[in-house]
Amino acid sequence: MADRHHSGLLAIWISLFSNIILTILKLVAGIMLGSPVLLADGVHNAGDIIATVAALTSSMVSKKPADDDHPYGHGKAEVVASAFVAIILALAALWIGYQSISALFKPPGEENWLSLGAAVISLVWKQALYIYTIRVGKATKSKSVLATAYDHLADVYASLAAVIGIGLGLLGDRLHWEWAAYGDPIAGIIVSLLVLKLAYEIGKDSVDILMERNVAPEKLAYYESLIRSEANVKRIDRVRAREHGHYIIVDIRVGIPYDYSIQQGHDISRQLKKLIMDYDPDVIEVMIHLNPWDPSELAKH
Template sequence: MSMAMSDSKKKTKVAALSIFSNAALIILKIIAGVLSGSVSILSEAIHSSMDLVASLIAFFSVKYSSKPADKDHPYGHGKIENISGVIEGLLIFVAAILIIIEAAKKILYPSEIKQTTVAISVMVIAAVANFFVSRMIYRVAKEEDSIALEADALHLKTDIYTSLGVGVGILLIQLTGVKLLDPIVAILVACLIIKEAWELVSTAFKPLLDGKLSDEEEEKILQILNKYGGQIIDFHDLRTRRAGNAKFIDFHITVNKRLTVEESHHICDLIEKDIDEQIVNTNVTIHIEPDDFKITGQ
């Protein structure tokens, strides 16, 4: 229980860090966008605003998903992280649409870019800040197998590229004098965001339909079961699914009918232990069948 509490605190701490980081960067980007008149910087501020909302969702989802199973939720609360990931992905779509609308206005009515040094400096600061914060969040996401934190880290990782892209765009405007580069860069930013949103929604939505574990994880399960060829006759009916960071695995094994209940149970304990060591956060259910098992008609 203390380990679970520690893991929960770790997840909520990095989620809170993301909230603070996004809030600070939004203020910087809005100031730089207003001073420079750059739509690409303002589009980045819109992106970061969506990221802030996503960070808040991630913060509350990791807190809620860490609650233990109860009477109404016997399989735990893990899927709240998947719901969070889907919502975050949809928010990114909205951000991309808003950016494209603002960029289209600037193409029709181009304006002068001012305070380019300030604008470029803010974009570099944003990229560097997001680099370190996203690395920290992504590390915890992998350690805790948290889709909500992974989605949050993905947001910030995209911000690194988009911030650098906007900075380079403003630099090119300063060098070439071509004002259309600003909205064009903003639209390219939006395209990257749409790609990010699609990948995120696809990843987060699959477990809501009880999609199976990855091929790599299922291959690990098969390798473990094959190790017990001398103790079990065969295995079949393997099924897997995940909810948040929880992974549910069930299958049947056929054993020699002369084995006692205690001996069969011991084999199951060994298999479960091996799976748990190879794949984190597993819940394994094993159905035991004797070698001459037949289902009689009713």
């Protein structure tokens, strides 16, 4: 668990420094080269810095041990940060869409090779960051790292739009294609829709976890099969499980023979907990409620 935490934090730190460098690069290049698309992308990247700081802070908070005020741990701090990143992405999508639509009603700007080079550097850099962080996020089950990865993916879309837009502008100048000068705003509109879709997916996942939605039905079914494998469990009354950030909490109610001693019930509980936690290392807590089961129930059926 400690190694997973370290890997997640390292990925977010790398993302933070990368976003700071890319923001400076795009803003300086946009101002010096008079490129509105790079300037807009730089402003978008500045929002990424805020989102990454939120992911970093939440990742640190989420690893704090349970205390009196937070008996189930601090895992949902990552989910809150993930929701915050979704909001940042939604605002960025609206910003890109507004700027792109506005550009359609203005005289097209002149593109140059330096602007294209800056956009290509951003595209390659962000694609590498996305591949790295999505792998770490999936390996660590960290919501904040996954949100950071999808934030990078949104930047890949934005940088790709800049490359296409600037490239079309340069090509249009050579081939005298007047329509090519508007390739950038058209690509920007498409990108804004893609980023908005990403924001929706991240936001929906965050809301589902905050609302304590059950884990996937397949996982619940397997938990049930593990419980049924314990011979002393005569009835399953309820099985629930919820994500709590980067870990899972399982809640089960089962029936065991009514004449069992407290010690026997305790041993059965420990065995059930071991079965589930051995199967799924993401489970850090299994809460078990034992109900009395009477053999006469079989006769009724």
